[in-house]
Amino acid sequence: MIPHKTIPGRYADEAGKREFVREVFTAGAPHYDRIGRIGFFGTGHFHRKRAVEKAGLKPGMNALDVACGTGAVTRAIVEVLAGKGQVCGVDPTESMLAEARKTLAVPFHVGYAEALPFPNRNFDFLSMGYALRHVADLDRTFAEYHRVLRPEGRLLILEISRPRTRTALVLSRLYFRDLLPTLSWLITGSREARQMMTYYWETIDACVPPPAILAAIGNAGFRDVRHTTELGIFSAYTARRA
């Protein structure tokens, strides 16, 4: 199952999506953290740290942060592990990883969620922050997560979901579609940063709804599959490897 239909005007077909997404994040990498801080009012780190704790991350675990980007979720994991346990990150975009390496001394690898460069049953905890929309195929991605997690291993996926109520949808469009891309351009002076944030909303708007994501996680062999939302848009999917 694809996470969203082809976005008109961005790439011609599914085959072109991977290269387009890599270009978007290559150009946006130097600006990503700043936009995140200002655009989300400084709440991002608190939100991610609380989410990994609630999903069952504990000191002593071996964790993998998929689509780690500049290391926003990785940093939260490092703090929760507090020197006991291990974490590494994986992401296909070199320039996002280059930003992560500036502040985090953990291993970072180049790779895609759909084909993780790790052995079977290797991790106790696997996270993915705000990147599920970018994978080529949800079933293949969740099968990979199931493969690299140990039995009883915990899964956490953070995502922004299209709001269900009319009012929340109008407000979200006003902020994420009409305001945030321009704000990103103003604070960075970068057209590429604006494009990154325009594409951000386009994919949220087009993404399959939470029940479809929950079903795909369950079909991959996970149990205790749960979905919670905050403010109607910030989704957390959690599950345990059977």
Ligand SMILES: C[S@@+](CC[C@H](N)C(=O)[O-])C[C@H]1O[C@@H](n2cnc3c(N)ncnc32)[C@H](O)[C@@H]1O
């Ligand atoms: C919006 S950033 C999220 C970064 C970080 N996880 C966070 O919480 O802010 C999306 C990241 O997904 C990565 N990405 C895109 N396609 C991917 C794929 N197929 N597999 C894994 N990561 C992917 C991009 O390179 C980018 O770094």
